[in-house]
Amino acid sequence: MEYTSMTLKELSQLIHKREISSLELTENYIKKIKEKDHELGAFITVSEESAIKTASWIDEDILSSSSEKLHPLVGIPVAIKDNLCTEGIKTTCASRLLQNFVPPYSAEAVMKLKKHGAVIIGKTNMDEFGMGSSCENSAFGITKNPLDTARVPGGSSGGSAAAVASGLVPYALGSDTGGSIRQPASYCGVVGMKPSYGRVSRYGLIAFASSLDTVGPITRDVISNAAVYDAIAGHDPKDSTSMRGCAETVVDKIENGSVKGMRIGIPFSLIESHTDKKIKNAVMSAINLFSGMGCKIIDIELPDPALTLAAYYAISSAEASSNLARYDGIRFGTRAEDCLSIDELYKKSRSIGFGDEVKRRILLGTFLLSREMSDRYYKKALFTREAIKQDFDKLFSACDVIITPVSPGLPYHIGKYKTEPSARYSEDIFTVYASLAGLPAISMPVCKDASTGLQIGIEIIGRFREELTVYQSAYALENEIKNSERRCENDI
Amino acid sequence: MKEKEPLKIDKDMIEELCEFSMLMPPEADDELVRDIEGLLNILSPLDSVSTAEAITECEEDTVMREDIALPYCEAESFLSSAPEHTDGYIRVPRTVE
Numbered sequence: 001m002e003y004t005s006m007t008l009k010e011l012s013q014l015i016h017k018r019e020i021s022s023l024e025l026t027e028n029y030i031k032k033i034k035e036k037d038h039e040l041g042a043f044i045t046v047s048e049e050s051a052i053k054t055a056s057w058i059d060e061d062i063l064s065s066s067s068e069k070l071h072p073l074v075g076i077p078v079a080i081k082d083n084l085c086t087e088g089i090k091t092t093c094a095s096r097l098l099q100n101f102v103p104p105y106s107a108e109a110v111m112k113l114k115k116h117g118a119v120i121i122g123k124t125n126m127d128e129f130g131m132g133s134s135c136e137n138s139a140f141g142i143t144k145n146p147l148d149t150a151r152v153p154g155g156s157s158g159g160s161a162a163a164v165a166s167g168l169v170p171y172a173l174g175s176d177t178g179g180s181i182r183q184p185a186s187y188c189g190v191v192g193m194k195p196s197y198g199r200v201s202r203y204g205l206i207a208f209a210s211s212l213d214t215v216g217p218i219t220r221d222v223i224s225n226a227a228v229y230d231a232i233a234g235h236d237p238k239d240s241t242s243m244r245g246c247a248e249t250v251v252d253k254i255e256n257g258s259v260k261g262m263r264i265g266i267p268f269s270l271i272e273s274h275t276d277k278k279i280k281n282a283v284m285s286a287i288n289l290f291s292g293m294g295c296k297i298i299d300i301e302l303p304d305p306a307l308t309l310a311a312y313y314a315i316s317s318a319e320a321s322s323n324l325a326r327y328d329g330i331r332f333g334t335r336a337e338d339c340l341s342i343d344e345l346y347k348k349s350r351s352i353g354f355g356d357e358v359k360r361r362i363l364l365g366t367f368l369l370s371r372e373m374s375d376r377y378y379k380k381a382l383f384t385r386e387a388i389k390q391d392f393d394k395l396f397s398a399c400d401v402i403i404t405p406v407s408p409g410l411p412y413h414i415g416k417y418k419t420e421p422s423a424r425y426s427e428d429i430f431t432v433y434a435s436l437a438g439l440p441a442i443s444m445p446v447c448k449d450a451s452t453g454l455q456i457g458i459e460i461i462g463r464f465r466e467e468l469t470v471y472q473s474a475y476a477l478e479n480e481i482k483n484s485e486r487r488c489e490n491d492i
Numbered sequence: 493m494k495e496k497e498p499l500k501i502d503k504d505m506i507e508e509l510c511e512f513s514m515l516m517p518p519e520a521d522d523e524l525v526r527d528i529e530g531l532l533n534i535l536s537p538l539d540s541v542s543t544a545e546a547i548t549e550c551e552e553d554t555v556m557r558e559d560i561a562l563p564y565c566e567a568e569s570f571l572s573s574a575p576e577h578t579d580g581y582i583r584v585p586r587t588v589e
Contacts, residue, residue: 304537307537307541310534313535314535321513325514343514348516350513350514363524364532366512381535421527422533
């Protein structure tokens with residue numbers, strides 16, 4: 001049986017009926033990773049030994065005896081982005097600086113998956129410290145898009161998205177600071193969710209920009225995504241920014257919800273001016289489907305995109321320069337040899353350990369936090385962020401969700417921005433809105449581009465804390481695409 | 493509102509930033525100067541943002557306390573809690589050989 005194209009729900013049913021063991025499933029995926037990953041580079045570490053041990057334990061201790069209802073993640077393998085700490089498994093952040101770092105503890109999101117019986121199969125490739133949107137900035141090689149290996153898979157969670165899309169793993173965890181789950185999910189044709197800021201604990205997530213970082217799932221379908229979200233969401237006293245109170249479970253409510261009468265905001269003029277024709281057509285096809293389901297389409301205007309992008313890069317770079325100051329070659333990570341002073345040791349260790357993109361952002365962040373530049377850029381960026389939040393509050397009084405493209409164009413070819421790295425930043429124009437405002441946003445495939453075979457995704461943004469509405473609308477659209485046979489074949 | 497001059501970065505400034513960031517000065521200075529200028533162009537829309545209102549509100553709300561020095565912690569009692577100390581310093585295990 002071909003398990004690797006199955007959704008999490010289908011696999012879970014097989015496990016629950018004891019038609020397949022966790023060990024068989026895990027070995028099946030490990031075999032596929034060994035066969036295919038050398039072409040893709042989706043994994044940095046495959047934790048074969050510990051995965052087999054865990055799967056065997058689940059078969060012997062849980063599946064053989066338990067008669068009560070089991071969690072849908074029991075016995076199913078998962079891949080974890082390599083910036084989430086995993087006890088006893090190398091966590092490199094795709095950086096030379098942490099190439100031999102084995103954390104003594106697991107991130108809270110990983111712990112929650114473990115408690116629900118998940119089997120950690122490996123750690124996925126990413127842009128170093130989450131800085132990038134192409135998976136080209138990794139010390140361990142480039143990840144390729146499984147739909148076209150000449151193109152990027154997106155980033156920074158490109159390894160997680162590529163692994164799920166190519167069937168190397170049924171689901172994965174990623175992290176999203178300015179679009180790092182949503183954009184690679186869109187480029188690889190899978191579903192990626194960035195929850196509200198604070199909904200999933202950041203404890204054990206290696207920090208890039210602490211006020212923006214979130215952890216979320218990448219899956220093949222919406223229901224599976226919601227099941228993983230339910231498992232990892234919730235308050236964590238170890239993360240001071242974690243949302244108080246219990247997170248509402250969503251997976252059992254998605255199928256019952258109707259989108260009829262839902263008000264959907266579309267920034268038509270922004271889409272017109274900032275996307276290519278294929279993307280516009282894909283968004284229009286989604287709008288038509290929602291319209292056909294009885295939703296009300298409202299033309300809205302989002303805050304100035306250039307200013308939003310500027311605020312995002314100012315805040316994230318400033319926070320990155322501060323967060324990455326801890327890597328000094330003393331306590332952990334790469335340490336330079338033959339240094340005559342402590343300053344030389346710091347500088348050499350950091351210079352050897354960090355890649356070019358990380359160094360650029362550290363320098364920019366340091367510059368922005370200097371006395372004069374702080375007033376000129378950083379404080380204004382914080383002010384702009386608050387204004388953007390208020391704008392979204394107003395927009396959400398007139399609509400229930402907002403739909404945007406995920407990216408202005410199709411996944412680009414590897415190396416396109418090598419000589420002009422800052423030009424790549426404008427690719428984040430649609431995803432940074434939800435990041436700055438802390439809102440939940442899902443990326444899901446809506447159609448296939450006939451000429452390239454690539455998938456095109458859209459982003460659905462919801463109100464703060466309203467992940468359920470986002471999932472309900474995404475699920476309704478996914479079903480409508482399947483059932484109505486109106487899936488757009490974008491052949492322009 | 494008067495447009496501000498776009499920021500210019502030079503090699504000296506890059507070296508100064510490297511010093512503050514605890515990084516070695518790069519070998520390809522020109523390339524880095526160009527990259528950082530590219531990044532600053534992306535940030536240029538922030539120049540047109542006025543924070544006058546926000547700053548005024550903050551200033552009105554901020555009440556500064558009197559700057560009075562109060563006894564905090566005597567060195568003797570602080571050092572007495574340390575496992576080892578010599579000449580007023582706390583002794584810790586060596587981390588760099």
